[in-house]
Amino acid sequence: MEKxxxxxxxxxxxxxxxxxxxxLALVVxxxxxxxxxxxxxxxxxxxxxxxxxxxxxxxxxxxxxxxxKAMLVISVLGMVGVEMTxxxxxxxxxxxxxxxxxxxxxxxxxxxxMILLFKPYEVGHFIEAQGFMGTVKxxxxxxxxxxxxxxxKIVIPNSPMATGSLTNFSAMPTRRIxxxxxxxxxxxxDKAKEILLKMAQKDDRVLKDENPPAVMVESLGxxxxxxxxxxxxxxxxxxxxxxxxxxxxxxxxxxxxISIPFPQQDVHLxxxxx
Numbered sequence: 572m573e574k575x576x577x578x579x580x581x582x583x584x585x586x587x588x589x590x591x592x593x594x595l596a597l598v599v600x601x602x603x604x605x606x607x608x609x610x611x612x613x614x615x616x617x618x619x620x621x622x623x624x625x626x627x628x629x630x631x632x633x634x635x636x637x638x639x640k641a642m643l644v645i646s647v648l649g650m651v652g653v654e655m656t657x658x659x660x661x662x663x664x665x666x667x668x669x670x671x672x673x674x675x676x677x678x679x680x681x682x683x684x685m686i687l688l689f690k691p692y693e694v695g696h697f698i699e700a701q702g703f704m705g706t707v708k709x710x711x712x713x714x715x716x717x718x719x720x721x722x723x724k725i726v727i728p729n730s731p732m733a734t735g736s737l738t739n740f741s742a743m744p745t746r747r748i749x750x751x752x753x754x755x756x757x758x759x760x761d762k763a764k765e766i767l768l769k770m771a772q773k774d775d776r777v778l779k780d781e782n783p784p785a786v787m788v789e790s791l792g793x794x795x796x797x798x799x800x801x802x803x804x805x806x807x808x809x810x811x812x813x814x815x816x817x818x819x820x821x822x823x824x825x826x827x828x829i830s831i832p833f834p835q836q837d838v839h840l841x842x843x844x845x
Contacts, residue, residue: 595650596647596648596650599643599646599647599650600643600647603643603646603647604640604643607636607639607640607643610635610639611632611635611636611639614631614632614635615628615632618631629709629710629711630683630687630710630711630712633711633712634712676713678730679712679713679714679728679729679730680712680713680729681730681733682728682729682730682731682732682733682734683710683711683712683713683715683729683733685733686710686715686729686732686733687710691732691733691737691739692707692737692739692741692742693707693710694707694708694709694710695707695741696739696740696741696742697739697740697741698717698737698738698739698740698741699737699738699740700727700731700732700735700736700737700738701727701731701732701735701737703717703719703725703727704717704719704720705717705718705719705720705723705725706718708724710729711729712729713728713729714726714727714728714729715727715728715729715732740806740809741806743806744805744806745778745803745804745805745806746803746804746805746806746809747782747801747802747803748801748802748803748804748809748812748813748816749799749800749801750767750799750800750801750802750816750817750820751789751797751798751799752767752797752798752799752800752820752824752831753792753794753795753796753797753798753831753832754795754796754798754824754829754830754831754832755795755796755829755830755831755832756795756796757830758796758828758829758830759829760788760796760798762827762829763798763824763827763829764786764798766820766823766824766827766829767786767798767800767820768784768785768786768800770816770819770820770823771784771786771800771802771816772784774812774815774816776804776805776808776811776812777802777803777804777812778802778803778804778805781803782802782803784800784801784802784803785800785801786798786799786800786801787799787801794832795831795832800816
């Protein structure tokens with residue numbers, strides 16, 4: 572009975588000694604998480620108001636959130652009574668072990684920093700990389716998020732994005748479009764070239780000052796004379812102009828009696844008499 576009373580007194584003493592610290596630490600943790608959330612939102616709002624690059628905002632938001640939470644956890648542990656010198660030494664050893672185990676993750680982090688520094692692409696750009704095509708939705712600490720044309724979410728690690736080859740279709744303000752149209756050998760080449768050139772000159776999306784549209788004979792194919800229409804347009808007009816021109820040329824050629832040959836095969840049947 573005396574032993575139980577001694578144990579109870581020691582437990583009571585520990586509760587009195589550390590109980591208030593534990594409750595206070597818990598309150599600080601809850602309030603701190605709320606404050607960190609508010610700071611993060613405020614920081615994002617300030618960066619948007621200050622016209623910081625959309626590519627940089629998610630990265631800085633994540634970094635700030637992680638750093639503040641790490642500082643909060645260390646502070647709370649100190650309030651509970653954890654010896655910070657020993658804790659920091661243990662944390663360093665654990666961090667080293669985790670770093671060695673997660674080398675790929677650290678490479679993705681370094682890749683994210685390189686992407687934000689050298690800017691091979693930014694949020695809103697349409698790119699092709701690592702076998703995928705899509706619009707850059709977000710550049711995170713470890714990954715880049717793409718949205719495909721059919722609205723699929725694609726997550727690609729930053730390391731290969733920073734070190735591998737990619738095509739940025741939105742980096743330049745203008746793009747050249749080369750159309751290929753085939754006409755029959757019996758059709759009037761000059762008439763077909765005139766139709767193509769007039770269509771390009773009448774379209775307001777075509778940039779006619781520095782690089783006027785041009786039509787040329789590209790090659791003499793097996794069953795068609797292949798013409799090339801070369802135009803320059805703004806990057807945002809690329810696909811709309813491409814689709815409209817394909818449809819327009821078909822209608823104009825049909826109206827002018829110009830044929831567009833397609834591959835054909837002649838099959839001959841022979842009856843073998845025994």
